[in-house]
Amino acid sequence: MTVTFDGRVARSGWTLQVDGLDIDEGVTAVIGANGTGKTTLGRAVAGLDRLASGRLEIAGAVADDPAAGVFVPAHRRRVAMVFQDLRLFGHLRVIDNVAFGLRRAGADRAGARHQAGVLLERVGVDSAAWPRRPAALSGGQRQRVAIARALAPEPEVLIVDEPLASVDSSGRAQLRSLLGDSPAGHVILITHDPVDVATLAERVVVLDGGAVASRGSAAEVTASPGCEWAATFLGANVVPGRAHGTSVTTEGGLVLDVAEEAAGPVYVTFPAHAVTLHRDRPAGSARNAWQAELRRVDIDGERARVHLGGPVAVKADVTRRSADELNLQPGLTIWASFKATEVTIVT
Amino acid sequence: MTVTFDGRVARSGWTLQVDGLDIDEGVTAVIGANGTGKTTLGRAVAGLDRLASGRLEIAGAVADDPAAGVFVPAHRRRVAMVFQDLRLFGHLRVIDNVAFGLRRAGADRAGARHQAGVLLERVGVDSAAWPRRPAALSGGQRQRVAIARALAPEPEVLIVDEPLASVDSSGRAQLRSLLGDSPAGHVILITHDPVDVATLAERVVVLDGGAVASRGSAAEVTASPGCEWAATFLGANVVPGRAHGTSVTTEGGLVLDVAEEAAGPVYVTFPAHAVTLHRDRPAGSARNAWQAELRRVDIDGERARVHLGGPVAVKADVTRRSADELNLQPGLTIWASFKATEVTIVT
Amino acid sequence: MSSPTRVRADPGTEPRPASRLPVPLTWVGFLALGLLLLPIVGLLQRAPWSALPSILGESEVLEALRVSLIVSLAATAACIVLGLPLAFVLARRRLRFPRIIRAVVMLPMVLPPVVAGTALLFALGRRGLVGQWLDSWFGVSLPFTTAGSVVAAAFVALPFFVVTVEAALRQAGDELDEAAATLGAGAWATLAHVTLPTIRPALAAGTALAWARALGEFGATLTFAGNFPGRTRTLPLETYLALERNPEAAVAISLVLMAVALAVLVTLRDRWMPR
Amino acid sequence: MSSPTRVRADPGTEPRPASRLPVPLTWVGFLALGLLLLPIVGLLQRAPWSALPSILGESEVLEALRVSLIVSLAATAACIVLGLPLAFVLARRRLRFPRIIRAVVMLPMVLPPVVAGTALLFALGRRGLVGQWLDSWFGVSLPFTTAGSVVAAAFVALPFFVVTVEAALRQAGDELDEAAATLGAGAWATLAHVTLPTIRPALAAGTALAWARALGEFGATLTFAGNFPGRTRTLPLETYLALERNPEAAVAISLVLMAVALAVLVTLRDRWMPR
Amino acid sequence: SSTAGSGAEDGGVVVMAASSLTEVMETVFEGRESVTPLFAASSTLVAQLVAGAEADVLITANAATMDRAVAEGSVRGEPVLIAVNTLVLATPAGNPGDVTGLADLSRRSLLVGLCAAEVPCGSLAQQALSEASVTPSVDTLEPNVRALTTKISLGELDAGLVYATDASTAGLATVDAPELHDHRNGYYVASVSAEPAPEVQAVIDDFTGLGSTGAEALYAYGFGRP
Numbered sequence A, B: 001m002t003v004t005f006d007g008r009v010a011r012s013g014w015t016l017q018v019d020g021l022d023i024d025e026g027v028t029a030v031i032g033a034n035g036t037g038k039t040t041l042g043r044a045v046a047g048l049d050r051l052a053s054g055r056l057e058i059a060g061a062v063a064d065d066p067a068a069g070v071f072v073p074a075h076r077r078r079v080a081m082v083f084q085d086l087r088l089f090g091h092l093r094v095i096d097n098v099a100f101g102l103r104r105a106g107a108d109r110a111g112a113r114h115q116a117g118v119l120l121e122r123v124g125v126d127s128a129a130w131p132r133r134p135a136a137l138s139g140g141q142r143q144r145v146a147i148a149r150a151l152a153p154e155p156e157v158l159i160v161d162e163p164l165a166s167v168d169s170s171g172r173a174q175l176r177s178l179l180g181d182s183p184a185g186h187v188i189l190i191t192h193d194p195v196d197v198a199t200l201a202e203r204v205v206v207l208d209g210g211a212v213a214s215r216g217s218a219a220e221v222t223a224s225p226g227c228e229w230a231a232t233f234l235g236a237n238v239v240p241g242r243a244h245g246t247s248v249t250t251e252g253g254l255v256l257d258v259a260e261e262a263a264g265p266v267y268v269t270f271p272a273h274a275v276t277l278h279r280d281r282p283a284g285s286a287r288n289a290w291q292a293e294l295r296r297v298d299i300d301g302e303r304a305r306v307h308l309g310g311p312v313a314v315k316a317d318v319t320r321r322s323a324d325e326l327n328l329q330p331g332l333t334i335w336a337s338f339k340a341t342e343v344t345i346v347t
Numbered sequence C, D: 001m002s003s004p005t006r007v008r009a010d011p012g013t014e015p016r017p018a019s020r021l022p023v024p025l026t027w028v029g030f031l032a033l034g035l036l037l038l039p040i041v042g043l044l045q046r047a048p049w050s051a052l053p054s055i056l057g058e059s060e061v062l063e064a065l066r067v068s069l070i071v072s073l074a075a076t077a078a079c080i081v082l083g084l085p086l087a088f089v090l091a092r093r094r095l096r097f098p099r100i101i102r103a104v105v106m107l108p109m110v111l112p113p114v115v116a117g118t119a120l121l122f123a124l125g126r127r128g129l130v131g132q133w134l135d136s137w138f139g140v141s142l143p144f145t146t147a148g149s150v151v152a153a154a155f156v157a158l159p160f161f162v163v164t165v166e167a168a169l170r171q172a173g174d175e176l177d178e179a180a181a182t183l184g185a186g187a188w189a190t191l192a193h194v195t196l197p198t199i200r201p202a203l204a205a206g207t208a209l210a211w212a213r214a215l216g217e218f219g220a221t222l223t224f225a226g227n228f229p230g231r232t233r234t235l236p237l238e239t240y241l242a243l244e245r246n247p248e249a250a251v252a253i254s255l256v257l258m259a260v261a262l263a264v265l266v267t268l269r270d271r272w273m274p275r
Numbered sequence E: 001s002s003t004a005g006s007g008a009e010d011g012g013v014v015v016m017a018a019s020s021l022t023e024v025m026e027t028v029f030e031g032r033e034s035v036t037p038l039f040a041a042s043s044t045l046v047a048q049l050v051a052g053a054e055a056d057v058l059i060t061a062n063a064a065t066m067d068r069a070v071a072e073g074s075v076r077g078e079p080v081l082i083a084v085n086t087l088v089l090a091t092p093a094g095n096p097g098d099v100t101g102l103a104d105l106s107r108r109s110l111l112v113g114l115c116a117a118e119v120p121c122g123s124l125a126q127q128a129l130s131e132a133s134v135t136p137s138v139d140t141l142e143p144n145v146r147a148l149t150t151k152i153s154l155g156e157l158d159a160g161l162v163y164a165t166d167a168s169t170a171g172l173a174t175v176d177a178p179e180l181h182d183h184r185n186g187y188y189v190a191s192v193s194a195e196p197a198p199e200v201q202a203v204i205d206d207f208t209g210l211g212s213t214g215a216e217a218l219y220a221y222g223f224g225r226p
C-alpha cells in the first residue's frame, strides 16, 4: 500500500507542488527548513487542506481529486496526525483525549479508557495525570498525550509533526521505538532531529521551497540531498565537477579520485564524517588530499563540524577531542582527505 | 547580579521546592525529565506563579517574599519569557508581536517596528511574513517570532523554555549564537537538547521531582548529575561504593582504582565515553577492567551507547563503527575498562 | 524592578498574579453590580411582605407561573434548536452578504415588543402571509394558543442566543475541529464532542439570556397570542394586569418571577459551567 | 476510506474541509434565518409605502429618532463602561457566592419592562431609596429627563453585555495575559492591547446586543422617564402612541427603527469584526 | 433642572392624560405652548405621580385609577367626570363571522376577545354580558383596548367588545347591541394640587365647563356626554 501524492496545495501567496511522490509503507521522514511545506504536506494527506489540482491516493483509493470532484473527508481517511501545536482537547481529561478516537470508532467508554491507559503508559504518562485536563500537565507530558491520542485509533497513516520536540531525552528513545513499531502502515515523520532520520526513517523526503528536492533512502538522500539545507542537515558534501574515467576535476581545479567511472558534469558527494583532517600532508593510500583553509568550527556535543574553504568548500566532522588536539582555529591552513570509496557520483 | 531562588511553589498535588539556588549572569541551562518543574521554576522567576513560601531575589531586589508581603508583578520584573507553547498574540501582526514589548516600554510605533524588523531578521523570519498574523506562519517560523518577541524589550532575565524545539537545524545554530550573545544579563535556558547544554550553558541546573538534583558547570554536573535521568542525559556513570585510599569497592565487589584519595561511602562517576570496550582482557595501564554482560545497544547517529550489566551497571559510548567491528549484540560477554584519571569522586 | 506591591500574605488562595485586574476596574465592577441591584432592592423594599402569602396563594398566580415556565422553556428549546444551526451558518459558512445577514438577525431585538407582535400577526396570524396557509391547509392557527406564545417568545429571544454563540464560535477557531476530524470524528461527532464543549461558557450564557428574555417577554406575546388564563397568560401579563388593579400585587408577582429566575439560573447555569 | 463525497470542483473558494458543517444543520440554519425574517417581511408587506414619506417627514418622528439615538448610544456607552468591569469581576475574581452573583446580574432581564421601570422609580425616583438623596443633596432628579431614559435603557441592556463578555473571558483564558505581563504590559495595557482584542467578537456582539436592546426599549423608559417630546419620547414610544391612533404610522415608524438599526449594525459592527 | 413641568413657576401646565386621549389632546392643545401633555396608561401615570412626578393635571380613563391617585394623596383636587365611552360590539370589516348580536359571543366557533376584567373596558363588558345572560366563549382577555382593536381589525378575532371611539378610529364594523347602551366608562380630570394656579384651573375648566372647547373636542371625537 502506498500514499501517492501528485498535486498542488495553494495558500494565499504560497504553494506546495509535489509531483508524483510515492510514500511506501514504513517510516518516511520528511525534512526541510522551516516554512518549506512539511506541515502543509501532512495536512493535505490528512484531508485538512484540499488539493488545488492533482490527485492524492491513499492505499489505492482516491482521497482527493478536484478534477474528478472527489474528496474523502478527513474523518474517513484513517489518517491520524500529531499536530505541531498539539491541539489537545482542553475540556476532556487526559485519558479521554486519548480515548477520543477509539470512542469515535465505536468502542464503549470503559473499553476505550482501558486501551487509552495502556497507550498512556507506553508513552510514559503517569497514571496520576490521566484524570487531569491537559492544561495541568507539563509541556513534555502534553506532547506524549498527543502522540498517544494519534496512535489510539490505529490509523493506516500516522503523520507526526515534530513529535519529540519537547520530550526529554530518555522519553525520546522510548517514543522513537514506539513510532518505529507503530502498527500504522505508514508513518510520515516530520522532523528536525537528525537522530530521528538516522534511527527511524526507511525513506527520506526533502522539501525545499514547497517542492520535493530529494527523496530516497537515507543514504541516497545524503548522497544527493537536493538542496543546501538538506546537505548541511545530513552532513553531506556536494562538490560539482567534470568526470573523466575515475577522476573528477572540480571547478576549483582539484582532481579527485573516485571509485566509479563517469563522464561529463557530475556531483561528487561524500559525508562530512568521511573527511579526515591532518596537520601535515597525509601519507598512505588517500590520494584525495588537499590543503584547505579552516573557516569555522561548530562544536556540537562530542562532535565538531569543521567548515573548510580552499579549492572546494567542504565540511568535515571530527570528534571534539581531535579538534582540540589539532587545535583547530579559524584561519588555520590544514590538510583534508577522504577515501575514494566513500564517494558517490551523481550525474 | 544574581537571581536567588529559595522557596516553594505549590500546585494542587505538586510542589517545586528550591533551596538557595543562585543563578549568576550568563547562560544557565535548566535540565530535567518531563514534568520535573523546569517550566514552573521559570514561571516563578517571571512572576507568573507565586511563591507559597521563601524568597526570590532578582539583581539584589526582592521580587517575591510572601512572608514580608512583597510581590513584584511580572510586568515590573524585566523578565521576559519564551513560552513552551509560544503564546503569540493572534490578533497582532508578526511585526507587532515583536514590537509589543518595545511599545510597552514607551517606543513609538515606527521605532518599535523598525527594531522589531531588525530582530526578526536576526532570528531568520523573512520580511514577507512580517505583516501576517502568526496563524499564517509555519511552526518553526512561529517559534522564531516568539524568541524575537522576548528578546525585543532587552530584559534583564530571559527565560527560554525549549526555544529551539521546532526550529530547523541551520536555524538552531543561528539562534544559539543569538541567545549566547543576548544582552540579557541572565539567560535561563530550559532545554532537552544536549547540544544546547554543551554549546551554550555556562552553568547547569538539574531538576528532579520538583527539587534541584545538581548544579554547577557542565563538567561538574556531568561528574555529579544527582539523578539517574541527568546521568543518562549527560552520559555519566554513577557507581556507589566505599572508598579506602585510592581504591573504591563497589557494591558488586569490584575494586576500582581512582586518582583521588577518599574514605567511606562515595560515588564514583565517569562519563560514558570514557569507557572502552574490548573483546579480550585489555593489556596496558588500565587497571579498572572487568567482564560485563552486554544488555542493550542504542544507536544514536554515529554514536552507539552500550548498556552493560555485571558487577556494575555502566554505560559506554563508542562509535557506531567500532560497535559494528566488535559486533556488539545483547547477551555478549565483553571486557570494559576506563582510566583512573577519568574518574571523579563524589562523597 | 521598581515599586514592589504589598499584597495579602496568603498566596495559597490568591488568584494567579497575571490575572489580577486593575484595581479601579474592580471598583467599577462592584459599583456596576450595586447599580444593577439598586432597583431590585427598591422593589424588595416596597414589597408587600405581609400580604405576600395571600397574593401568591392565588391560583391565578400559580397558573400563570405554570404557563410562564412552559412557554419560556419551550421557547428556549426552540432558540437552541434553531439558533445553534443559525449561529454555525453565520460563523462558519461563506455567505453572500455576511454583514447584512448578521445585522438582520438582530432586527427582532430593536422592534418594540408590540410591533414585534404585530409583525408576527402579519406573518403568522389567521390572515397573515404564511398563517393563512397554515390555517387553510393544516387547520393550524397560532394566535390565542400556548404555541403562539412560544413562537412570540422565541422570536424575541432568538437573536440573543444566536449572537452570543456566533461570537464564541469565531473566537474558538477550528483548530480543535481539525484535530477531531483526524481522529475519525465526523461533522456531527465533532460538533457534539468538541465544538460545543469548547464554547460551553457562551452556550450557557446564550441559553440563559434567551431564557431570561423569554421569561420576561410580554409585549410580543400579548400582541400575538393574547391573554387567556391557563393558556397564554404568563407571569409578566399577570403582573401587568395586577398593576391596573393593585400595584402591590404586581410587585409581589414580580418577586415570584425573580425568585423563579434566580432558582433556575443558580441551579442550572452553573451545572453546565463549573469553574 | 469509504464513500468519497462529491463536491464542487472549485477548491480555491471552498472553506477548509474540516470546518464543513453537517448538511442538515445548514438547512436548519437557513430555515431559522427564514423564520426570523418572516415577521419582518410581514411588516414590510403591510407597510403603508405611499404614506411613508409624509409620516416620516413629521418633525415628531425625526425628533423621536434623535432622542432614540442619543438615549440608546448613551445607554450603550454606560453598558460598556459599567459592564466591562463587571464582566471582568465575574469572570476573573474569586467571589464569595459566584453562582448567586452571576444569576443576580441577569435579573433585570426577567422583569417585565413596566416592573423594571417601577423598580427604578422605587430606587431612583424623587421619593426613591437613593433618588430622594440625589434630589435633596445634589438637586438631581432622574425621572422625566433624558438622563432618566438613559438610566432605564442601560438598566435593561446591561445584563446582555455583561453575560456575553463574561462568557468570552472564560473561554479566552489568561495565557496571553501572562505573555503580555512578561513583556512589560501592566494590567491596563494588557487589558487594552491583549485581552479586549482577543475577545473582540464577543465585545462586538455584546455591544450590538446592548445597543439593540436599548434602542427597542420601551416599557421601562416610559414608566421611569415618561414620555415627553424631544426629551424622553423615543421612537418605540412614538410607535406606541401611534398605535393608539394610526396603526399604519406605527408600522412606518418601526420601519425607520429597523432601517436605522440595520445601517448602524452593518457599518459599525463589521468594522470591529473583520472576517 | 429636572422635571417636565414645574407648574406655576414658569406658567407652564403639565397635563398627564390616558393614552387613549392622545389624539384628542393633541388637537385640544394645538398651539398652546404653555401646555405639555404626557401620555401613558392611566395606571402608569398614577405610579409616576406616586413616585414624585411633577404634573399639574391628571386625566384618567376610569374612576379606579383616579381613586387610587386620590387615596395615595398624589391628587388633591376634586375629580370631575368629563366624558364617557360606550362599549360596542365590533367585528372586522365585512363581519366575516356573521355576528348578529351579543348572544353570538357564546358561539364556540367564533374567535372572541374581551378586555381583561382588571381594566375598565373588561369589567364593563363583564357586567353587560352577565346582565344579558350571555356566557361568552372567550379566546383572549386583552389587557388594553388597543390590543383588542388591533386583533379585531387584523381579522384575528371575529368579534369583541371595545369602546365606540376605538372602534371608529380603527375602522371596525359594529353590530348593534342594545344591551350595551347603558354600559359606559367615565373619564375624570383632577388638579394635582389642592389650590391650582389660575392657568392650571383654566385647563381643567376647559373640560368641565359647559360648552368648553376641550369637552366639545371629546364629544366630536366620539366620546359620550357625561
Ligand SMILES: Nc1ncnc2c1ncn2[C@@H]1O[C@H](COP(=O)(O)OP(=O)(O)OP(=O)(O)O)[C@@H](O)[C@H]1O
Binding pocket: A129, A135, A136, A137, A138, A139, A140, A141, A142, A166, A168, B011, B012, B013, B014, B032, B033, B034, B035, B036, B037, B038, B039, B040, B041, B084
Ligand atoms: N494545575 C496543575 N495541577 C496539578 N499538577 C500540575 C498542574 N500543572 C502542572 N502540574 C504538574 O507540575 C509538574 C511540573 O510541571 P512543569 O511544567 O514545571 O514541568 P517541566 O519540567 O517544564 O516539564 P516539561 O519538560 O515536560 O516541559 C508536572 O508534573 C505537572 O504534571
Ligand SMILES: Nc1ncnc2c1ncn2[C@@H]1O[C@H](COP(=O)(O)OP(=O)(O)OP(=O)(O)O)[C@@H](O)[C@H]1O
Binding pocket: A011, A012, A013, A014, A032, A033, A034, A035, A036, A037, A038, A039, A040, A041, A084, B129, B135, B136, B137, B138, B139, B140, B141, B142, B166, B168
Ligand atoms: N495562511 C497563510 N497565508 C500565507 N502563507 C502561509 C499561510 N499559512 C502558512 N503559510 C506559509 O506556508 C509555508 C509552509 O508552511 P508549513 O507549515 O507547511 O511549513 P513547515 O515545513 O511545516 O515548517 P516548520 O518546520 O517551520 O514547521 C510557510 O512558508 C508559511 O509561511
Ligand SMILES: [Mg+2]
Binding pocket: A038, A039, A040, A084, A161, B138, B139, B140
Ligand atoms: Mg510545520
Ligand SMILES: [Mg+2]
Binding pocket: A138, A139, A140, B038, B039, B040, B084, B161
Ligand atoms: Mg516545561
